Amino acid sequence: xxxxxxxxxxxxxxxxxxxxxxxxxxxxxxxxxxxxxxxxxxxxxxxxxxxxxxxxxxxxxxxxxxxxxxxxxxxxxxxxxxxxxxxxxxxxxxxxxxxxxxxxxxxxxxxxxxxxxxxxxxxxxxxxxxxxxxxxxxxxxxxxxxxxxxxxxxxxxxxxxxxxxxxxxxxxxxxxxxxxxxxxxxxxxxxxxxxxxxxxxxxxxxxxxxxxxxxxxxxxxxxxxxxxxxxxxxxxxxxxxxxxxxxxxxxxxxxxxxxxxxxxxxxxxxxxxxxxxxxxxxxxxxxxxxxxxxxxxxxxxxxxxxxxxxxxxxxxxxxxxxxxxxxxxxxxxxxxxxxxxxxxxxxxxxxxxx
Amino acid sequence: xxxxxxxxxxxxxxxxxxxxxxxxxxxxxxxxxxxxxxxxxxxxxxxxxxxxxxxxxxxxxxxxxxxxxxxxxxxxxxxxxxxxxxxxxxxxxxxxxxxxxxxxxxxxxxxxxxxxxxxxxxxxxxxxxxxxxxxxxxxxxxxxxxxxxxxxxxxxxxxxxxxxxxxxxxxxxxxxxxxxxxxxxxxxxxxxxxxxxxxxxxxxxxxxxxxxxxxxxxxxxxxxxxxxxxxxxxxxxxxxxxxxxxxxxxxxxxxxxxxxxxxxxxxxxxxxxxxxxxxxxxxxxxxxxxxxxxxxxxxxxxxxxxxxxxxxxxxxxxxxxxxxxxxxxxxxxxxxxxxxxxxxxxxxxxxxxxxxxxxxxxxxxxxxxxxxxxxxxxxxxxxxxxxxxxxxxxxxxx
Numbered sequence: 001x002x003x004x005x006x007x008x009x010x011x012x013x014x015x016x017x018x019x020x021x022x023x024x025x026x027x028x029x030x031x032x033x034x035x036x037x038x039x040x041x042x043x044x045x046x047x048x049x050x051x052x053x054x055x056x057x058x059x060x061x062x063x064x065x066x067x068x069x070x071x072x073x074x075x076x077x078x079x080x081x082x083x084x085x086x087x088x089x090x091x092x093x094x095x096x097x098x099x100x101x102x103x104x105x106x107x108x109x110x111x112x113x114x115x116x117x118x119x120x121x122x123x124x125x126x127x128x129x130x131x132x133x134x135x136x137x138x139x140x141x142x143x144x145x146x147x148x149x150x151x152x153x154x155x156x157x158x159x160x161x162x163x164x165x166x167x168x169x170x171x172x173x174x175x176x177x178x179x180x181x182x183x184x185x186x187x188x189x190x191x192x193x194x195x196x197x198x199x200x201x202x203x204x205x206x207x208x209x210x211x212x213x214x215x216x217x218x219x220x221x222x223x224x225x226x227x228x229x230x231x232x233x234x235x236x237x238x239x240x241x242x243x244x245x246x247x248x249x250x251x252x253x254x255x256x257x258x259x260x261x262x263x264x265x266x267x268x269x270x271x272x273x274x275x276x277x278x279x280x281x282x283x284x285x286x287x288x289x290x291x292x293x294x295x296x297x298x299x300x301x302x303x304x305x306x307x308x309x310x311x312x313x314x315x316x317x318x319x320x321x322x323x324x325x326x327x328x329x330x331x332x333x334x335x336x337x338x339x340x341x342x343x344x345x346x347x348x349x350x351x352x353x354x
Numbered sequence: 355x356x357x358x359x360x361x362x363x364x365x366x367x368x369x370x371x372x373x374x375x376x377x378x379x380x381x382x383x384x385x386x387x388x389x390x391x392x393x394x395x396x397x398x399x400x401x402x403x404x405x406x407x408x409x410x411x412x413x414x415x416x417x418x419x420x421x422x423x424x425x426x427x428x429x430x431x432x433x434x435x436x437x438x439x440x441x442x443x444x445x446x447x448x449x450x451x452x453x454x455x456x457x458x459x460x461x462x463x464x465x466x467x468x469x470x471x472x473x474x475x476x477x478x479x480x481x482x483x484x485x486x487x488x489x490x491x492x493x494x495x496x497x498x499x500x501x502x503x504x505x506x507x508x509x510x511x512x513x514x515x516x517x518x519x520x521x522x523x524x525x526x527x528x529x530x531x532x533x534x535x536x537x538x539x540x541x542x543x544x545x546x547x548x549x550x551x552x553x554x555x556x557x558x559x560x561x562x563x564x565x566x567x568x569x570x571x572x573x574x575x576x577x578x579x580x581x582x583x584x585x586x587x588x589x590x591x592x593x594x595x596x597x598x599x600x601x602x603x604x605x606x607x608x609x610x611x612x613x614x615x616x617x618x619x620x621x622x623x624x625x626x627x628x629x630x631x632x633x634x635x636x637x638x639x640x641x642x643x644x645x646x647x648x649x650x651x652x653x654x655x656x657x658x659x660x661x662x663x664x665x666x667x668x669x670x671x672x673x674x675x676x677x678x679x680x681x682x683x684x685x686x687x688x689x690x691x692x693x694x695x696x697x698x699x700x701x702x703x704x705x706x707x708x709x710x711x712x713x714x715x716x717x718x719x720x721x722x723x724x725x726x727x728x729x730x731x732x733x734x735x736x737x738x739x740x741x742x743x744x745x746x747x748x749x750x751x752x
Binding site (some may be wrong): 048076079085086089094095096097099100102103104106107108111112113115116117118120121122123125127128129130131132133134135137138139141142145149152153155175176177180181230232233323 | 368378396397398459468470471473474477478482483489490491492494495498499504506507508509510511512513519523526527529530532546547550551553554555603605606607608609611612613619620623738739740741742
């Protein structure tokens with residue numbers, strides 16, 4: 001059974017919510033914390049509600065709507081989200097008040113909106129969707145698990161259209177705390193220089209990317225979602241390479257059938273090493289595109305990567321800003337997205353032009 | 355997808371027992387787990403009774419074989435997951451293509467809230483070690499790493515239905531030949547964050563809760579973990595499985611972020627969907643393990659949905675939350691184990707403290723423990739914030 005990506009929507013630190021050619025005018029930053037560019041949320045959400053919603057909810061609702069509009073679907077049969085951090089802003093607000101006010105005189109709003117399933121719940125509420133609704137919160141696998149759940153349900157035949165996506169936000173607290181773990185560059189790096197910066201650390205990002213998946217091809221579809229796979233804590237690079245080979249085999253193809261690889265390079269010299277190893281072993285002459293210099297690093301950033309890969313298939317061109325190695329292949333039919341998050345969570349997504 | 359998925363075992367730790375036999379004994383003895391807080395430190399200590407696991411972190415760490423300084427959520431998870439595995443008789447864990455799918459809502463919040471007190475007074479303050487396992491997924495990984503699970507690891511957070519959704523996803527992983535065995539369920543430790551959150555919603559009872567009683571005024575929070583071991587048809591053939599996970603469904607109420615719709619739309623759709631998947635008629639269900647939190651809103655919505663689906667033949671029903679408290683992300687897992695065991699042993703669990711018939715409903719919960727019934731099919735309900743409603747159906751082998 002084929003599963004089609006009938007529509008996509010993305011809100012990110014790039015101007016991805018407006019349509020038009022992919023990354024025609026990429027936003028260049030020189031900072032270690034990127035913020036999503038807000039579209040006009042009033043087109044989807046009542047003004048009064050917007051004020052009460054945290055950014056993660058707005059980004060999720062916005063990207064979900066963009067993807068449904070692109071697919072021409074008004075009522076999906078299921079809504080599945082992946083978010084590693086969940087609703088950090090409301091969590092931080094409630095936690096801060098609880099500590100500062102010694103557990104007294106607290107109000108419910110932030111607590112209500114702090115649960116990880118708030119985004120999926122709000123999308124269902126706004127669409128009036130009574131269908132299947134699930135939220136995966138497994139770090140660097142959150143988005144991939146959401147895709148896998150969607151694929152399994154579509155294959156069962158119990159749904160026609162499934163909305164699936166990944167979303168995460170940065171807050172002042174989260175950025176301050178993640179910085180203390182030493183995840184980010186000590187000094188700001190320019191967007192187009194990040195992936196070749198000779199130091200440890202990356203830049204923080206955020207955003208939402210949603211996909212309307214279906215078993216029937218809609219006019220807007222350019223690619224099939226051919227496969228998704230995750231690999232947890234590989235013992236050595238050989239295990240990653242073996243896993244990729246097995247994944248391609250399971251999807252009836254070889255490295256030679258892949259036209260473009262899209263990798264999750266994030267500019268951290270230690271973390272990017274595995275992408276070199278994989279490219280050397282399996283894809284030495286392949287064109288490679290990258291995306292985390294554009295959207296920043298976060299546990300569901302692969303959703304941005306998949307969104308970008310789908311747009312590349314649509315345009316049959318790799319935009320300058322996304323090229324890491326090589327030039328646009330003559331045809332872009334099969335694209336393999338290989339991402340890892342902090343070396344522990346490796347994932348593969350295969351798209352095939354349709 | 356025709357392949358059947360079986361329950362090969364289960365494990366529970368909660369306010370009425372550190373393992374499954376202890377929990378069953380508490381039901382038999384009519385001993386609910388709500389007491390004044392012993393382990394959670396909160397200004398509300400003497401206001402709200404809670405169903406705590408009756409052990410401190412040092413004891414739990416010893417039982418789990420894990421460090422004492424990690425989140426209580428992980429310690430509880432490890433203890434119940436290991437009991438589940440051992441009860442399955444599958445033996446050496448490394449011999450299987452195995453998944454671990456765990457639901458939780460708090461992650462390592464018990465440590466984060468301690469950290470935050472120091473951090474808020476100094477942005478460089480607080481020990482980062484206490485923040486390391488804040489994420490829900492991190493709790494799952496601590497346990498997966500200790501158990502030796504690597505093939506598929508996932509965490510689900512759909513508020514109070516998290517554990518039930520873990521069973522659904524786990525079942526699909528087996529049917530899609532991604533793994534052969536899945537340890538699925540949920541875990542949650544009590545935290546000040548959740549206690550205060552539920553307090554702001556004004557749905558905590560200051561007395562032991564009274565699910566499905568006309569005088570009910572709210573829920574008691576609990577904590578714990580519960581997991582079943584799901585196995586494929588081919589593996590089940592060489593075991594003596596407890597029962598089959600014959601049906602499940604997840605629906606969204608799409609009514610309000612925290613409240614259920616008055617007619618229980620999502621509840622009805624979840625129960626109906628689970629029945630349809632199992633190919634059963636409502637009258638074939640012998641017992642329902644209710645979501646039954648004891649709040650005004652939940653019990654009336656759930657009851658009305660049950661009335662709509664089951665009238666005029668009502669199965670035996672009870673809320674085991676009247677013993678365990680509401681264990682949030684763990685509840686779907688804990689109640690899945692109780693429900694699977696109900697099929698295996700013919701157990702109907704008691705609903706504690708029921709005295710007054712709800713005026714909206716034509717049925718009442720069961721108030722006494724009994725075993726040895728011929729229960730062919732048992733339903734378990736789990737409903738949560740965000741409109742997330744899930745129902746599971748467990749069926750006898752046949």
